[in-house]
Amino acid sequence: MQDPMSLSRKEPSRGYQLGVVQEVLLALLAEDASHGYQLRARLELALGPLSAALNSGQVYVTLNRLEKAGLVSSELVGQADRPDRKVYELTAAGRARVTEWLEDTSWPKPAPAEFHVKLVAAAAAGLADPVRLVDAQRHSLLDGLAAVQRAALAEPDGSVAALLLEGVVLRLQADLHWLEACARYWNDRKGGQA
Amino acid sequence: MNAVESLPTVEPVLRTHAVEKEYGRGEGLVRAVDSVDLEVPAGETLAVMGPSGCGKSTLLHLLGGLERPSGGAVWLAGRRIDQLSEKALARLRRRAIGFVFQAFHLLDELTALENVELPALMAGSSPRAARSRAEDLLQQVGLGDRARHLPSELSGGQRQRVAIARALSNEPLVILADEPTGNLDSAATLDVLRLLDSLRAAGQTLVIVTHDSRIAAAADRLISMRDGAFVEETRLTHGRSGPFVELAGLEG
Numbered sequence: 001m002q003d004p005m006s007l008s009r010k011e012p013s014r015g016y017q018l019g020v021v022q023e024v025l026l027a028l029l030a031e032d033a034s035h036g037y038q039l040r041a042r043l044e045l046a047l048g049p050l051s052a053a054l055n056s057g058q059v060y061v062t063l064n065r066l067e068k069a070g071l072v073s074s075e076l077v078g079q080a081d082r083p084d085r086k087v088y089e090l091t092a093a094g095r096a097r098v099t100e101w102l103e104d105t106s107w108p109k110p111a112p113a114e115f116h117v118k119l120v121a122a123a124a125a126g127l128a129d130p131v132r133l134v135d136a137q138r139h140s141l142l143d144g145l146a147a148v149q150r151a152a153l154a155e156p157d158g159s160v161a162a163l164l165l166e167g168v169v170l171r172l173q174a175d176l177h178w179l180e181a182c183a184r185y186w187n188d189r190k191g192g193q194a
Numbered sequence: 195m196n197a198v199e200s201l202p203t204v205e206p207v208l209r210t211h212a213v214e215k216e217y218g219r220g221e222g223l224v225r226a227v228d229s230v231d232l233e234v235p236a237g238e239t240l241a242v243m244g245p246s247g248c249g250k251s252t253l254l255h256l257l258g259g260l261e262r263p264s265g266g267a268v269w270l271a272g273r274r275i276d277q278l279s280e281k282a283l284a285r286l287r288r289r290a291i292g293f294v295f296q297a298f299h300l301l302d303e304l305t306a307l308e309n310v311e312l313p314a315l316m317a318g319s320s321p322r323a324a325r326s327r328a329e330d331l332l333q334q335v336g337l338g339d340r341a342r343h344l345p346s347e348l349s350g351g352q353r354q355r356v357a358i359a360r361a362l363s364n365e366p367l368v369i370l371a372d373e374p375t376g377n378l379d380s381a382a383t384l385d386v387l388r389l390l391d392s393l394r395a396a397g398q399t400l401v402i403v404t405h406d407s408r409i410a411a412a413a414d415r416l417i418s419m420r421d422g423a424f425v426e427e428t429r430l431t432h433g434r435s436g437p438f439v440e441l442a443g444l445e446g
Contacts, residue, residue: 016439016440016444016445017444017445018443018444018445019443019444019445050438050439050442050444053439053444054444108443131420132425132426135418135420135425135426136426138418138426139416139418139426139427139428140428142407142410142411142416142428142430143428143430143431144438144441145407145408145411146411146412146413146430146431146432147430147431147432147438148438148441148442149387149408149411149412150412150432151438153387153388153391164442165438165442167442168438168441168442169408171441172407172441173407173408176407180245183245184245187245187420
């Protein structure tokens with residue numbers, strides 16, 4: 001069977017980005033000055049198996065950007081047998097930005113409206129059976145759940161990344177529960193009009 | 195027929211052709227399973243999902259010879275089973291199929307160990323061989339230290355793991371599980387999930403009927419049923435990071 005709504009369609013050559021990478025780098029610098037490699041390692045530990053997909057250059061590009069914006073400052077530190085490295089430190093403006101981020105309660109949006117109106121429109125226009133659309137969507141999400149669950153089972157006890165994977169599992173389960181409700185609704189109205 | 199097709203093929207563990215199950219008659223006739231074709235190759239974990247009353251449990255009963263189809267045919271390892279005598283069918287169920295049910299179905303007056311060794315004894319194993327196998331199986335499901343406990347002294351998740359150990363007693367060709375986590379909380383579900391996943395990894399053939407998306411997602415293949423028929427089928431792509439990177443909120 002085809003993979004109609006494949007979530008893995010995108011295989012970007014540059015890798016994936018973390019939307020809040022600026023904020024998280026600033027926050028990681030709040031305790032102590034650090035260099036890019038160390039920051040990247042801490043980020044990768046937090047993301048676990050997801051970090052493999054992360055664009056590896058994003059940390060360095062972002063640090064440059066933060067420096068231009070005056071949120072961090074840097075100093076070149078010499079090393080005995082290797083090239084000098086840049087050590088970054090948080091500025092006062094950077095510290096204010098971290099505080100703002102920690103207090104921000106906005107939440108990544110769950111987006112049922114798009115799929116919901118797709119079902120309504122498909123039913124109204126007689127284009128497709130909404131129940132079939134729901135079934136295909138459920139299988140697509142279950143495919144994602146299968147992958148994340150396998151990754152979660154492979155994490156060692158006490159892994160912080162396992163907590164992230166559990167978050168993905170639970171959100172997918174919530175979406176799947178909602179899709180069950182969608183299937184019930186549209187199945188009850190088979191042959192009728194929305 | 196081309197060269198590839200004419201090569202001898204390994205018989206699937208389970209196969210059905212146009213299998214049907216009807217209940218009632220006339221106006222009240224219900225077709226619980228409606229002309230289902232299915233093949234389950236050796237080593238596959240298949241999950242069957244669907245709303246209550248979609249026919250998934252009935253299908254499982256047909257596969258396991260617990261009910262007889264109204265039409266079509268069912269093969270277990272190449273042997274047609276839907277026309278066997280009651281006696282032959284009972285023998286086959288005991289030796290070749292492991293059942294796991296939502297309500298565990300353990301015998302309350304027997305210890306975990308006695309429950310697990312029972313199928314081997316009934317199939318003619320020596321008491322010593324049956325005991326040693328049961329002890330190994332309880333170890334395998336992580337309950338080696340609960341062998342002398344009665345089911346009433348075990349948690350729901352532990353009881354279901356005992357039931358799974360019992361299902362493995364006669365090294366069945368296939369395990370048929372009907373809502374194995376239907377009575378369990380989420381922590382116990384995870385224990386059963388880990389166990390089923392380890393059986394899958396060890397090459398055990400499994401057919402699991404479930405509502406539970408986590409259990410379904412542990413399968414190799416997923417089939418959805420509606421009104422007695424298959425409506426959607428997916429081979430699950432384990433191990434690829436792609437599908438969940440975006441779900442976790444990383445942007446492509």
